[in-house]
C-alpha cells in the first residue's frame with residue numbers, strides 16, 4: 001500500500017472530482033458514510049452520548065456528515081463547532097446547514113474554555129477538529145480543548161488523523177495533539193502513524209478507501225510503501241521442481257567471538273530456515289564444536305585465532321555474506337572486516353551489529369562498501385553511523401542522504417522497521433514487542449543473507465526479509481505471548497511465516513451486518 005503526503009492527497013482529491021465528475025461534497029459523503037458504518041456496526045443503536053468536535057475545515061465537515069447520519073439513525077449525538085476561525089470551508093457550511101435539517105439540537109458553538117462540556121467516561125468522543133489541513137500548531141483554548149479531551153477516559157475516535165498531528169511533518173508540541181484510541185483514516189494511512197515520535201497518537205487505525213482516482217494513485221510516486229502480506233506475496237519467488245541445493249546458493253555467515261558464538265548459531269540457522277541451499281559459518285576456533293553440534297547442516301570454517309576473528313580465509317565463493325554479529329571490535333577484527341570489504345566486492349552482503357560499530361568508528365571504511373550492501377542498524381547503531389537527528393523526519397532524511405552517498409540499503413530496525421533505499425522508503429507492518437529480545441537482529445541478518453543467497457536482489461531481500469522475520473515473530477508471539485518469545489522461536493516460525501503467506505483466510509462465520 002502506498003503512503004501519500006497531504007499535498008498528494010489534495011491533488012488526488014482534485015483529480016477525482018474532475019475525472020469522476022462528482023462534487024467534493026459527494027466525496028465527503030463517501031468518507032462520512034464509512035465512519036458512520038464503523039460506529040454503527042459497533043454501537044448497534046446504543047444510546048451512549050456521542051460528542052463530535054468539529055473544526056471549521058473539511059475535517060469538521062466530515063464530523064458533521066457523521067453526526068447527521070448518526071442522528072438519522074436515532075443516536076444520542078451532541079455536535080460542537082470548535083470555532084477557532086470564521087473562515088469556514090464550503091463543505092463545512094453545506095453540512096452545517098444539512099445537520100440543522102435533521103435535528104433541533106443544533107451544533108453548539110465553542111469559543112473558549114467556558115464552553116468545554118462535561119464528559120463522562122462512557123461517552124464517545126469523535127475528533128473532527130483538524131485533519132490533514134493543519135497548518136500550524138494548535139494553541140490557546142483549542143490546545144486546552146485537546147488537553148481536556150486527552151484527560152478524559154472516554155473512547156476517542158479520530159477522523160482521518162488525530163487533531164494536532166501533521167501527516168508528514170514533525171510534531172511541534174506533544175501537548176497539543178489528541179491521543180486517539182482509534183483513528184479512521186481516508187484512503188491510506190499517513191506517514192506519521194509509523195514513526196516512533198508520532199505513532200503513539202494513532203496507535204490503532206483503519207484506512208478506508210474513498211474511491212480516489214485509481215490512475216492517480218497508481219502512477220504517483222508515494223512518500224513510502226507499506227509492506228503487508230499482499231506485497232510480500234508478490235516478492236516471493238516460487239521454487240521449481242528441478243531446482244537443487246546449488247540453486248539456492250551458498251551463504252556465508254561471518255560472526256561470533258568468545259562468549260558470543262550464539263550470534264553465529266542464530267544467523268546460520270535463520271539463513272537455512274529462510275531457504276539458503278548451503279550455509280558456512282566462519283567463526284573463531286572456540287565456535288567450532290558449538291556450531292557443529294547445534295547446526296549440523298552447516299559447514300564450519302574457523303579463524304586461526306581462538307577467541308575472535310582476524311582474517312577471513314575460505315576456499316569457495318559464497319553467493320551472499322552476512323557479517324558482524326557478535327564479532328567485537330578488536331583491532332585484528334577491524335582489519336579482517338577491512339580485508340573482506342576490499343576483497344569481496346562482487347558478493348551481495350549484509351552488515352550488522354559490530355560490523356556497523358566498526359564502520360562508525362572508522363568512517364573511511366564506508367567508501368569500501370560494495371554497491372547495494374545492506375546495513376541493518378538499530379537506532380543506536382544508526383546514530384553512530386549518521387549522527388544525531390532532530391526528529392523522525394530528520395532521521396529519515398539523513399538516512400536517505402547516507403544511503404545515496406554510499407549507495408547502500410539501510411534497514412532502520414524498530415516497531416515499524418523502515419528500509420531506506422535512496423529516495424525510496426518501505427515501512428514494514430509485521431513484528432511485535434516480543435521481538436525485543438537478544439539475538440533478534442542476528443536472526444534478521446541470517447534471513448536476509450539467506451534470501452540474497454537464493455538470488456533475491458538486495459532490495460527485495462531486505463524488504464521481504466524484514467516482513468518474514470516480523471511475521472515469524474508475530475506467529476511466535478501468538479503461541480507464546482510477547483514476554484516468552486526467544487529468537488529461536490522466531491527462527492522456528494519462519495516455516496509458518498512461509499506457509500501463512502499463501503494460506504487461505506478462513507471465511508468469517510459472523511458477517512458484519514451491512515444493513516441499517
Ligand SMILES: NC(=O)C1=CN([C@@H]2O[C@H](COP(=O)(O)OP(=O)(O)OC[C@H]3O[C@@H](n4cnc5c(N)ncnc54)[C@H](O)[C@@H]3O)[C@@H](O)[C@H]2O)[C@@H](O)CC1
Nearest residue numbers: 013028031057058059130131132133134135136137138160
Ligand atoms: N481526499 C481527501 O483528502 C479528503 C479529505 N477529507 C477531509 O478533509 C480534511 C482536510 O480538510 P481541510 O483542508 O479543510 O483541512 P482541515 O479540516 O484539516 O482544517 C483546516 C482548517 O483549520 C485551520 N487551521 C489549521 N491549523 C490550525 C490551527 N493550528 N489552529 C487553528 N486553525 C487551524 C485552517 O486554516 C483551515 O481553515 C481531511 O483531513 C479529511 O478529513 C474528506 O472530506 C474526504 C476527502
Ligand SMILES: [K+]
Nearest residue numbers: 127130161163
Ligand atoms: K481529526
